[in-house]
Structure formats: C-alpha cells, structure tokens
Amino acid sequence: MAKVKYYYDSEKLAYQKIRTRKTKKFGFLMLFLLASALFGFLSFIVLLNTPYFETPKDRLQAREIENLKLNYAILDKKMEQVADVVDDIEDRDNNVYRVYFNTAAIPEEKRKEGFTLKNRYKALEGYNNSQLVVNSTKKMDVLSKELAIQSQSLDEILKLAKAKSNLLAAIPAIQPVRNENLKRMASGFGYRTDPFTKVRKMHEGMDFTATIGTPIYATGDGVVERADNTASGFGNHIVIRHGYGYETLYGHLSKYKCRAGQHVKRGDIIGYVGSTGRSEGPHLHYEVHKDGNVVNPLNFYYGNISAIEYVAISKLANQENQSLD
Structure with a gap:
C-alpha cells in the first residue's frame, strides 16, 4: 500500500x-x-564486449578464424615443401646443368632480390593476424620469383642442350670406311712421300684402301657443299659442311650417292670408293677441316671404334710411308 x-x-x-x-x-x-x-x-x-558472453554469430566467426589459421598453417607447410624442391632444382641447375654447358651459375642474390624492402608489405600490417599474412605472402612472392627465374634458366639450358646436341651430331666422329671393309690404312696425316714426285710433302688427310665400290659414310651431320670432280687431284670428291667450323672432304670416289645441297646424317652412305683423279690405287682420301685449318682425322674416330682398334690404327697412321695420292 x-x-x-x-x-x-x-x-x-x-x-x-x-x-x-x-x-x-x-x-x-x-x-x-x-x-x-x-x-x-x-x-x-x-x-x-567481454569474453564471458558470446553470441552464436561470435562463435561462428571464431570457428572461421581458427579454420583460416589452420589453412594458413597448412599452406605455409606446403610452401616450405615446394621451396625445398625449388632449392634442389636450383642446386642441380647451378652445379650440374650449367657446369655441363660451361655457363655461369645464377647467384643466390639474384634469385631472391627485392624482398628486403621494409615497406613492401606495409598494407598488410595493423590487423590481428598481420604477421601470419605477411609471412605467407612473402614466402609466396619469393617462390614465385624463384620459379620465374628457374623457368627462364631451364629455357636457356634447353637451348644450350639443343645446340650441344647439334654440335655433337655435327662433329665428324666416325671412320668414313668401316673396319671390316678395309684392306689396310695406307697412309696417315703428316709428312709423307708423294707417290708421283717421290718428294716428302704434307699429306693433309688419311688414306683408306678398300675395293672399288666399298660404301663411304658421312662422318657427321651436315650439308653437302659439293659433289663433283672440279678440284685438282681429288677426282670425284665430296665436301660436307657440318657447321661449328667443321668440314670434311672425301676424295677419289667411283660414284656419288648424294648431291650438292643435300642434308646428310652421320652414318649415311654418300658415295663409293674408287681411284679417280691423282690416285695410285683404289682408296679413299679423307680430310677434316676445323675453322679453315686441316686437322688430324685420327683425333675424331671415337664414335665407332674400340680403344684397341684406335691404338692399332694410330700406329699405322703414324708410320712415315708413301701416300696413295
């Protein structure tokens, strides 16, 4: 009341x-x-605004935040694994591929440059989980840069490999006449007695004696520059330009199996042994030129003969005898 x-x-x-x-x-x-x-x-x-009272929405947001943290942690772990793989590729790139092709290694500073700037990630600062986001973003940026540089490096290595492959195919690396078809190696590279003048003179190739019609093989990939008998003394002869400064000559043929301008591969039959031109008997006169200078063909027979065969043919080639042309 x-x-x-x-x-x-x-x-x-x-x-x-x-x-x-x-x-x-x-x-x-x-x-x-x-x-x-x-x-x-x-x-x-x-x-x-106190931690003692949570709405369903707060609990949902808290779970989403925890899930995001977990996903960032998983992403961070995966990026570390990818970084390990990239480091391994970079190591092989610098210490295997580039060494093989005699190319300078890519410095570590170049692969990771540009990530020491203080304000690079300033826009990501000031949030509850800024450090997590900044670290993950930085790792991703570093990986992206390393992968871009490595991709360019592998493109360069691929070009070098193709060039190396072409070079290896171009080098005149086999005998022009197979051993089983040879009667003997008549004369080697160096000073020999001329069969016509009996004067000691420089013999700029190697003479392989074989029966007329014995196949002659291209000793390296290249383009037939000439297949005619216009050069003095060589009779029917072939000149192949291999590239990289290499050129080979095959003289005294009985007939051709190629024509000027034709591309040939190492091991292709290009003609047959004969005795045309300035010749003392059926044989092949073979020369190798490098950068315009004659070189000893014996230095290039590593493609199809064994070490024992090389030693044997080397002894014969170094004997000062009479050449056949």
Whole structure:
C-alpha cells in the first residue's frame, strides 16, 4: 500500500493530505522505464564486449578464424615443401646443368632480390593476424620469383642442350670406311712421300684402301657443299659442311650417292670408293677441316671404334710411308 504524505496548511491550521496528479505519476513512470531501458542497453553492450558472453554469430566467426589459421598453417607447410624442391632444382641447375654447358651459375642474390624492402608489405600490417599474412605472402612472392627465374634458366639450358646436341651430331666422329671393309690404312696425316714426285710433302688427310665400290659414310651431320670432280687431284670428291667450323672432304670416289645441297646424317652412305683423279690405287682420301685449318682425322674416330682398334690404327697412321695420292 502506498505511503500517504501530508503537509501543514497554515490558513486552516490543520494537516492536509498530499494528492499527486495522475499526469505527474505517469511522467515518473515513463522516466523510470526509460532509465531502465537505457541501463539495460548499456549493460548489454558491455556484455557483448567481454569474453564471458558470446553470441552464436561470435562463435561462428571464431570457428572461421581458427579454420583460416589452420589453412594458413597448412599452406605455409606446403610452401616450405615446394621451396625445398625449388632449392634442389636450383642446386642441380647451378652445379650440374650449367657446369655441363660451361655457363655461369645464377647467384643466390639474384634469385631472391627485392624482398628486403621494409615497406613492401606495409598494407598488410595493423590487423590481428598481420604477421601470419605477411609471412605467407612473402614466402609466396619469393617462390614465385624463384620459379620465374628457374623457368627462364631451364629455357636457356634447353637451348644450350639443343645446340650441344647439334654440335655433337655435327662433329665428324666416325671412320668414313668401316673396319671390316678395309684392306689396310695406307697412309696417315703428316709428312709423307708423294707417290708421283717421290718428294716428302704434307699429306693433309688419311688414306683408306678398300675395293672399288666399298660404301663411304658421312662422318657427321651436315650439308653437302659439293659433289663433283672440279678440284685438282681429288677426282670425284665430296665436301660436307657440318657447321661449328667443321668440314670434311672425301676424295677419289667411283660414284656419288648424294648431291650438292643435300642434308646428310652421320652414318649415311654418300658415295663409293674408287681411284679417280691423282690416285695410285683404289682408296679413299679423307680430310677434316676445323675453322679453315686441316686437322688430324685420327683425333675424331671415337664414335665407332674400340680403344684397341684406335691404338692399332694410330700406329699405322703414324708410320712415315708413301701416300696413295
């Protein structure tokens, strides 16, 4: 029951009951309700910003954040594994491939340059997990740069390999006449007695004696520059330009099996042994030229003879005898 309040009326000399108007009561009630609502709202806001009160949305966001952290950790581990593989490829690139092709290694600084700038990842700072994001982004950038440089390096190695392959195929690396078809190795490279003048002179090739019609093989890949008998002394002869400064000559043929301008491969039959031109008997006169200079053909027979055969033919080639042309 509400407490009744009184006041003293001096005119009537008596206590009178205090009567509160209804509108005033209603105003007090509304003020109380408003204050209660405001207090409740402020309390709710405070609770929302404390770790002791979580909404379903907060719990969902917390789980998503944990999942993102886990995914970043997995991604980071995978990037470390990829980095290990890239390091292994870089090591082989510098110490195997580039050494084989006599090419300078790519410095480590070049592969990783540009990632020491302080402000490179400034836009990623200032967040709750900035360090995690910055580290992952930096690793990904470093890997991307290393892979780009390694890709360029492997393209370069591929070009070098193709050039090396072409060079190896072009070098005149086999005998022009097979051993089983030889009667003997008549004369080697060096000073020999001329069969016609009997004067000691430089013999710029090797003479292989064989029966007329014995196949003659291209000793390296190349293009037939000439197949005619216009050069003095060689009779029917062939000249093959191999590239890389190499050129070979095959003289005294009985007939051709190629023509000028034709591409030939090492081991292709290009003609047959004869005795045309300035010749003392059926044989092949064979020369190797490198950068315009005659060189000893014996240095190039590593493609189809054994070590024992090489020693035997070397002894014969170094004997100072009479040449056949």
